[in-house]
Amino acid sequence: MPIFTPLPNKQIHFKNKTLNLAEPKVMGVLNVTPDSFSDGGRFDTVENALRHCEEMLNYGADIIDIGGESTRPNAAIVSTDTELERVVPVISAVRQNFGNDVWLSIDTSNPAVMQAAINAGADIINDVRGLRKDGAAQVAAALDCPVIIMHSRGEPTTMNSLARYTDVISEVKSELQTAITAAKSAGVRHENIIIDMGMGFAKDHVHHQKLLANLHEFITHFDLPMLFGVSRKRFLGECLNAMSLEYLNNHTAQDRDNIGTLAHIFALQQGASIVRVHDVKPMVQAAKFWQMMSAFDR
Template structure:
C-alpha cells in the first residue's frame, strides 16, 4: 500500500490553510464513464483513491468528486446510480486520507446528504440550488461550504441559453439571487462560494469576458471558484480539439485568476497548475 499522502490541514471553517492569501487548488476526480476529458478513468474506487493520493501529493487543497457528468449533452443518471458510483470512492478516500477536504459535485439533495454522512466536506452544486432546492437545506443543516455555480437549464439545453444583456452583470445578479435563496434556506453567509460557471450556458467569447472582468466578482463579499480546466473555450482560442492538450491554455487562465484574486481553481492537472499558481502568487 502506498504511503499516506501529505495533506493540508483545513482551517476551522472548512477551508484549506492560507486560502485568503493565495488561490487554492481543487482537483477534479470524475467517477463517471462519460466526462468530457477523462470519462471512465476513475470509475473504479481503487483508481479514484490512487488519483486522490496523487493529487494531494501534487498540491491539491480540495478534491472534487463527481459521479454525474455535467458536460453538454450528458444524460442524467439519477440518484441511485450516482450514489452507486460515488460512495465506494468517497469512503475509500476518506478512510485513507482522513484530513483531506473532499467536495462532492452534485445537484441532488439525497446525494448531498448521503455524501456528507460518508465524510464529504463541501457540496459543489452546478445548478446553485435550482435543480433541487432541498439541497440548500441539507447544506444548511451540515453547515459546510457550498459552491453555488451559475448555470441555465441542464446539460441538454444549456448551449441554447446563452443570451445575456451583459454577461458579467447578469451572472453576478443570478449568483446574488441564488445566495439569497440559500440564506433563506438557512445557509450562513460564511458557507457560500461563488462560481460563474465557465462553459455552462456561455459562448466562448462570454467565457473570456467573464475572465477579463473577473474582479467584478472577486472584489465582492464572497470567495470565488473558477473551473476553466481543459474547457472548450480554451480549445477554441488555441485551435486545439483535444481536451488533455489544453494544459497551457488552462495555465494561462490560472494566472489570470490568481491576478484577480480568485479563491479556488478547479483543475484536472493538479501538479502543473499548482506550480503555475505558486509562481503567479510571487508575481501578484
C-alpha cells in the same frame, strides 16, 4: 508599481478544519463517471479513483472534487441510486486511506447525494446548479458546510441554447445574487458560501472572454471567495483553434492544459481563491510561483 493583488482574506471551516483562502488553493478533479468529457471511464472504480487521488495529493492538491454525474452539454440524466453508488464508496475510501485532514468536495446537485456524501466524509458541496433543485438549499443549510454556488442556466441538455445575454457581466451577477439570496433564505450562512461564474455553462466564447477579464468585479461585489474552473473546457479549445497553429488541429482535451494553467493564473490575479483543474501538477507549481511573486511584490 505593484502588479500583484493579495487574495481576499477569507477562510472556510468544517469539522474542526480551516482552509485559508488568502493563499491560492488548487482543487483536483476526480470524475468517477463513465461519460465525463475529458476523462470519463478512467477513474470509475474505487481502486483507480484512489490511485488518481493519491497522485493529485502528492502533486499538491488542496481539495479533491469528487463527481458522479457528468454535466457536459447533452449529458444523460443520472439516477440518485447510480450517483450514490459512484461517489459514496470513493469518498469513504479516500477518507479511510488519506485521513481526515484532506479536504473533499462533492460535485452534485442532488440533495440526497449531498447528505450521503457529507455523512461519508466530504467537507464541501460543489453545486453546478446553484442549489436550484428542490430541497438542495435546505439540505446545505442543515449540513452547515461550505457550499460552492455556481451560475448556470437550464440543464446539460438545454444550457447551450440559453447562452443569450444583453450584458453577460450584469446578468450573471444578478442571477448569482438571486441564487445566493435564496440559499441564505433557506438558512445557508454567508460564511459558508463560495461563488463560481460557471465557465462552460450557458455561455459562448465571447461571454467567457468577458467573464475572465472581469472576475474582479464579482469578488468586489459579493465579498465572497471565488472558485474558478475552466480546465479543458470548450472555450480553451476555441482559443487554441484561433491561434492558427497547425499542430493544434484536432487537439485533445488534455492539450488544453497549458493554456488552462495560464487562464487560472489570470483568475488568481483578479482574486479567485480556488482553481479547479484536471492536471494538478503544473497548476500547483504555477500557483505557488504566483504566490511567491505576490509576496515579493508587496
